[in-house]
Amino acid sequence: MTCALSPGRRKRVWVRSPEERPGSHCRAPLKRNREPRYRQHSSSDSGVAxxxxxxxxxxxxxxxxxxxxxxxxxxxxxxxxxxxxxxxxxxxxFQKERESRFLSPDSLAHQPQVKEESRCKLISWLIPVHRHFYLSFESLCLAVNILDRFLACTPVAADCFQLLGVTALLIACKQVEVHPPRVKQLLALCCHAFSREQLCNLECIILLKLHFSLGAxxxxxxxxxxxxxxxxxxxxxxxxxxxxxxxxxxxxxxxxxxxxxxxxxxxxxxxxxxxxxxxxxxxxxxxxxxxxxxxxxxxxxxxxxxxxxxxxxxxxxxxxxxxxxxxxxxxxxxxxx
Missing domain, CATH: 1.10.472.10 (Cyclin-like)
Structure with a gap:
């Protein structure tokens, strides 16, 4: 017999194991659903710094x-x-005619805290992240486009820059992928430095600033x-x-x-x-x-x-x-x- 803790009344309840239940030999064993686990790899596997x-x-x-x-x-x-x-x-x-509208050649011109090195490090981190989730290259390209267009029109604090990167990737995946990564998976990669509410709020801000124009x-x-x-x-x-x-x-x-x-x-x-x-x-x-x-x-x-x-x-x-x-x-x- 095994001991389980009832969540409702906070009492110990003794539950019979499958072997002790009557007629257990006629039933298939129960399977527990487990969260998918990702094996840790060294930083050299990512291909970038x-x-x-x-x-x-x-x-x-x-x-x-x-x-x-x-x-x-x-x-x-x-x-x-x-x-x-x-x-x-x-x-x-059609796409060639539209590409000039989505270019942001000076996206960091009005960013007091975000510099070229910070942008390089963030995108160098997003590259192995998109490979980790087996996302398409289209999702990565669109995420970088969303990132640059938002930087061109909105000042971003340095401590929120990583949150901006994963939020841009999430928006791009919703546009491109059949099964985009879950919010909690992205937050876990940020070591839970940000909350779900922060990510969702930033997602709304990005969409409003870009006027929901995502087909770059x-x-x-x-x-x-x-x-x-x-x-x-x-x-x-x-x-x-x-x-x-x-x-x-x-x-x-x-x-x-x-x-x-x-x-x-x-x-x-x-x-x-x-x-x-x-x-x-x-x-x-x-x-x-x-x-x-x-x-x-x-x-x-x-x-x-x-x-x-x-x-x-x-x-x-x-x-x-x-x-x-x-x-x-x-x-x-x-x-x-």
Whole structure:
């Protein structure tokens, strides 16, 4: 027999164990519901310099295997191409026209307490957080956009900056994800420094300040668009499709680094997207590379952006491989001068 404490009358109540109940041999054992538990990982698993110690899946756990991962990526790309052929160009023109309205190149200009280093540390922390919850790259890009647009119009105290980061991520996940993370999970990652009420109040303030305008064209959208356009022009050859998938994965790692660097806020997402893919082709040594002229930008503008991205990659040489899928990080990465 086991001893249980009745919550109503605060008395000890003796309850029979399943083995002592009559007819217990005919019943299935009861199962207890438990909260999901996340295993702690070292900060080196995150791939960037974290401001806080945050659990995140390592490359070995997140990648099921090179063959299965590539095969699944090809299947998803084929499915996306069937939709892209009908609506891709019209959707791109629509998003390209709107992207200038959602840019915040000087988001820290009127922030007395939040500086470039603080922003870099926060986004460097959000990157492993979004991987910890297995969120899409679209959610991360949208969260950074929400963060910058709010900073551009509202002064934020330094001790509330982390709360702003997780709140922006929550809003982005509600916009993008089918199953966004729960509020208590996000607060737990902040070591319960903030209350649920504080987060919900800040969420309302952000939505009011941004006038509920959350459909920003993101860096992830343009990475996807140029990848689809590349595969469509190559007539979906198997080798070309493999190179396009690898280039997109590499470009996504470079793009994550650029999100944390305030200097890249001046570049529109469409320019960053095509330059990340162009740099990825160069780093992987692809023979058939993306035609950068499809972006519509001048060659001098594209060259300037790619040079700065190249410098960013060289300064974060140890961090980039940890942002990549396992099968891609093991490949020989060749950087051309």
């Amino acid at each position: 974290d401001l806080f110690d945050t659990p995140s899946p390592s490359s070995d756990e997140a990648s099921p295997g090179a063959g299965a991962s590539t095969r699944r990526a090809k299947e998803e790309l084929q499915l996306e191409l069937s939709i892209f052929r009908d609506y891709g160009q019209e959707w791109y023109c 064209p993101t860096l992830n959208f343009f990475l996807e668009h140029f990848t689809h356009l590349r595969v469509q022009q190559s007539q979906a050859c198997d080798q070309d499709m493999t190179e396009a998938i690898d280039a997109k994965a590499m470009a996504r790692g470079v793009a994550e680094l650029s999100l944390a660097d305030y200097a890249f806020n001046t570049y529109p997402p469409s320019l960053l997207g095509v330059c990340c893919l162009g740099l990825a082709d160069r780093m992987l040594g692809h023979q058939k590379r993306l035609d950068l002229s499809i972006s519509g930008y001048l060659d001098s503008v594209v060259k300037d952006c790619m040079e700065k991205l190249q410098l960013l990659v060289s300064l974060n040489g140890t961090s980039l491989p940890r942002l990549l899928p396992l099968e891609l990080s093991k490949k020989h990465v060749k950087t051309e001068s």
